[in-house]
Amino acid sequence: MAQEAAPLLLLFLTKLVSSTWLEGSGYHAAETYNNEVYVEETPHTPTLDYRVPQWCYPLSIHHGEAICYSPRGGNYRSSLGTRCELSCDRGFRLFGQRSVQCLPSRHWSGMAYCRQIRCHVLPALHYGSYQCTAGVLVDSRCDYACLLGYQLEGDRTRMCMEDGRWSGSEPICVDIEPPKIRCPDSRERIAEPEKLTATVYWDPPHVKDSADGIIKRVTLRGPEPGSEFPEGEHVIRYTAYDLAYNRASCKFVVRVQVSRCPVLKPPQNGYLSCTSAGNNYGAMCNYFCDGGYDRQGTPSRICQSSHQWSGSQPTCVPMQINVDVNSAASLLDQFFEKRRLLIVSAPDPSDRFYKMQIAMLQQATCGLDLRHITIIELVGQPPHEVGRIQEQQLSASIIEQLRQFLQITRSRFNMVLVDKQGTDRERFIEPIDTDQLFDFIDTYLLSSQEASRRAENRDVCE
Missing domain, CATH: 2.10.70.10 (Complement Module, domain 1)
Incomplete structure (x- = not known):
């Protein structure tokens, strides 16, 4: 009976052990395992001894320091219960626990290390x-x-x-520094002949920016290079701007001189007509005499580069009327473009109209001279007919030719006005007031030059 019970007990123990291993093991029962039995060992707990100097491993921290305090005194830096305060050198930062303690497990209660502190890389600085x-x-x-x-x-x-x-x-x-700018040198020019201006050229200013070398714009105040500059002093100014709108300016002077001769005076009983300004280099002055006067001397003079006039001053002398001529045409030619003629004709010196007209003309001698009028008188009947210019007597043949050429009758009072070109301009059959006569001449017969001189001498006869 004992031999039969032994196998049964062994089988029961085998089933019991197999069931305990599988339960909660995570393995399936269908799988096959051996029949070994494992017994869990109880962890070994060291015997605590506070007198062991190095219970934990010696504590050290790279780039740092550990200040430890042991219950056993200063010689026990890693004994059981020792507490250490951890810190890093300057320039390093502590990562982990700042305070650790040596535990019964012969390990420190925590760990730490020192990492070097770094700032971010500074960005590049523009300029x-x-x-x-x-x-x-x-x-x-x-x-x-x-x-x-x-x-x-x-x-x-x-x-x-x-x-x-x-x-x-x-x-x-x-960029706060203005650019550098240098203008051309100042310059002087002499006006060209017969001109009061000079053409002046110059190079643009030299401009440089002290920062990035970029000039945004350059402005000019004044005439452009190659301009015509009148006489005098002219300031030319340039202004340069860089990208930061800093500016710098420079200036130079253009001086234009006009070479001049002394101012000419008109001749007595005459006048001048000059080109340009009248006395600048190259100017020409033409001399003219009033009606009834002849020019003696050079007709024109030129202002030279030596500041002197060419030639010499002419004069205006009273016109010499030659009555000892062969024809009326020769007589009239002496007045061509010089004088106007007022021919007064009457049948008898006692003619009432004639005496009235001559009296008015004698009172207006100044006005007649201003308007370059010469009076010719034809009075009476042949063979006692008298013709005269001023105090000079005309021959009978000249008188007859004048009457025929200008169709002047002897039968009644009449008067003919002839202009400087020898053209019959107006006829009168009755005496005319000198104011009316002068108004007609001033309105229709005066040249522009005569009108200008008439305006200048308006009050001479008053």
Whole structure:
């Protein structure tokens, strides 16, 4: 009976052990396993002994320091219960626990390490640069500087601080220096002959920017190069602007001189007609005499580069009337473009109209001279007919030719006005007031030159 019960007990134990292994093991029952039995060992708990000097491994931290306090005194730096305060050197930051304790498990209660502190890389400085003493490490000093022509605005120096940030703020380089500009030299010019102006040329100013070398624009105040400059002093100014709108100006002077001769005076009983300004280099002055006067001497003079006039001053002498001529045409030619003729004819010296007209003309001698009028009188009947110019007597043949040429009758009073070109311009059959006569001449017969001189001498006869 004992031999039969032994196999049954062994089978029961085998089933019991197999069931315990599978339960909660995570394996399936269908799988096959051996029949070994494993017994869990109880963890070994060391015997606590506070007198062991190095219960935990010696504690050290790279780039840092551990200050420890042991219950057993200063010689027990890693004994059971020792507490250490951890810190890092300057420039390093502690990661982990600042305080650890040596535990009964012969391990420290925590770990820590020191990591080097770094600031971010500073950005590049536009138009400038910086230099650092120790890169991006703590206490590194970075000094900023700007390129030539720029000025630094902001912090000149920044320090990498222990919190990993840079002190101050990022500076900037600003262009505050104006550009350099140099104008051409001042210049003097002499006006050209017969002109009161001079053409002046010059090169553009030399402009350079001290910063980036870029000039935005250059403005000119004054005439352009190659302009005609009148006599006098002219200031030319240039202004240059850079990209930052800094500006710089320069100026120079253009002087134009007119070479002149002494001012000419008109001859007595005459006048001048000059080109240009009348006395500048190259100007020509023509001399003219009033009606009834002849010019003696050079007709014109020119202002020379030596500031002297060519030739000499002519004179105006009273016109010499030659009555000893062969024809009326020869007599009239002497007055061509010089004098107007007023021919007064009457049948008898006692003619009432004749006496009235002659009396009015004698009272207006000044006005007649101003208007270049010469009076010819034809009075009476042949053979006692009298013809005279001023105090000179005309021959009978000349009188007859004049009457025929101008169709002047002897039978009654009449008067003929002949202009400087020898043209019959007006006839009168009755005496005319001298004011009316002068109004007609001033309105229809005066040249522009005569009108100008008439306006200048308007009050001479008053």
